[in-house]
Amino acid sequence: MQIAIPQTAERENYLNKEYGIWSWLLTTDHKRIALLYLVSITFFFFIGGFFALLIRLELLTPAGDLVQADTYNKLFTMHGMVMVFFFLIPSIPATLGNFLVPMMIGAKDLAFPRINLLSWYLYIIGGALMLHCILTGGVDTGWTFYAPFSTNFTNTKIVEAGIAIFIAGFSSILTGLNFVVTIHRMRAPGMTWSRLPLFIWAHYATSIIQLLGTPVIAITIVLVAAERALHLGIFDPKLGGDPLLFQHLFWFYSHPAVYIMILPSMGVITEIIACFSRKRIFGYHFVAFSSIAIAVFGFLVWAHHMFVAGISVYSALVFSFLSYAVALPSAIKVFNWTATLYKGSIHYDAPMLYAFGFLGLFTIGGLTGLFLAALGINVHVTDTYFVVAHFHYIMVGGAVMGYLGGMHFWWPKISGKLYPEGWARLAALIVFIGFNLTFFPQFVLGYMGMPRRYYDYSHMPEFQVLNVLSTAGSTVLGIGYLLPMAYFLWSMRYGKPASDNPWNAAGLEWKTASPPPTFNFDQEPVVTWEAYNYEELDTPPKPQEVPVGR
């Protein structure tokens, strides 16, 4: 795609400026902190993935023969807790967001670099506690740790897991706080709100949810821990308390939390689609404000997780209606991405393959979300594999696809090296096939009535075929995830050096070196153009390409 420029001496950049372990562990450079996060979340991703594989292996046969029932409960609980709180929530914001937010707006760093480093240490402390909790027995309540099971009955390590999530939550809050202040106060001259890349808008909306949602799960965890230790009765019906209150408080965070996981991915997809169809995003302001709308509506739909928990019919009706409403801004995004593709000059590079995967899978995940928001169907498919499949279409098919697409798109900027394009396209294909093979059968299983969280379905052996397909798919998916990790690591040493702007993409992050210098730009950038000015980038012949002597 471009010619590597041979360099006599390597330019000083954020990677080669300093060496040694302390230059990493005490760094306040947002780019280095992003890499610290990248390594840590990859570690937790593979732990969570390991639990997922064990779950799938158990379900290969109808009988509960691989693990015992208690172990199975712990497997899906730890899979959920690790993946949600230690991979998906920090995934894009803490890695790509950390790396790109200051660069995209032309700042030298985030507003609070030391708080940024603190957030990584909080994440690591929370993660270490979670690992300790896993290794010494784990938790068996499901990642939702519903009261009163979690407060009065289970004898597993609820309090320790709670503290781990509490601490990791503060890491998430601090990331959000840093982003909001940075986006408000650190923009380069000329970088107005309507010139911001939509990646920034998506992260702004994400940060709002992180800031307003996470404290509520924090206090919920405090109350669960207090209830468990002292039997206060706040969630205990025997003492006059209300377990539904727990569910309300829990989902008040945990529903918006799925938007923490998907919105950054939408931001990534927007950047990729604009670049690889060489067009300005269709309806920039609609896409920008749909992110904010998702953040706002996302706070008003939580009780759709509780339709069968005994809430009043009127409240269920309102929450059902609002859940439909949150589909509108999501649909606006999908339509506008599609409209951007229309008459675009489309390039099928690896990031774009992930973007296409995202478009299709997110649409399926979103539409099945509407099935679940409908009160009648919800009663039928509640607590079945239909819910599991829907959730994974959004989280794995959406969020993880976006994350991988973004990693490929910005890898040349992050590492200064090109990844092998052929392998990357192959991996994208494997992930897409493996994903659908794993999770599509689960829609069918759920609709046929297979409940989730059962380790033994020997009374219904007819479910085995679809379960075998799903397990087979999960191994394919696992290979699809290992491949990028392998060639990214390979490219760091053997990859061809990347130019500053290998995709000829718009955006300030491409106007600096690859990898960037420590303070991102040699001179403070001044923005005089609109976002996604691909028509300008592509149509006029660049002046420096005109031979000099003519």
Added chain:
Amino acid sequence: MGLHQEEEHHPELLHHFAEAEQQRDAASLGMWVFLATEVMFFGGMFCAYLIYRHWYFGDFAAASKSIDAKLGGTNTAVLICSSLTVVLAVWAAQTARKTLLIAMLAITMLLGLAFLGIKGKEYKDKFEEHHVPGASFSFEHVPIPGHAGEYANPRHAQIFFSLYFVMTGIHALHMIVGLGIFSWLFAMAWKGRFTPEYNTPVEISGLYWHFVDIIWIYLFPLLYLIDRHP
């Protein structure tokens, strides 16, 4: 790049900010955003409180009557005074009155300690009256105010006391954190680090202190003054 060309570079201006004003604005916005998260943190407890107060109003009123409104009222006055001294401290920092700044920070901390002392006395009373939730909790035959012959349900009263201890406990924890921050401010002020050009830490720590006061302004009537009659 990397070279500091500017000659007059304030020592407190961090490298990634263009000018002092940007740094101050960022710090101030950061604190406001943090306080928004604090509102949500306390919000969960206020939500639980409102639901149970609505359900078990009589029991809550009876339990509320057992805590000492005079001590609570005194504490309210103590905190309001401390808010005044914080404002004066910020003003002193902005107008280069070092002695006044140090004095006001000291008085603020003393008022904070007084608050915690009075709170400790209240907790001790509750402990002695067996009103701390748990195995030794007891709240038998306490009449519901305004309903002759009716007694509070001890279980529901225990929920009141649970919320009372969690809410005031987390508030007290915020006071302790505030005292830590103010001790640091005090040390910095003693060294003369705050000037009219650079006093952001005083200002944003002041915001935090006011916030913790405001939480108490809500806690006091909600917990101490349910259905009280002279």
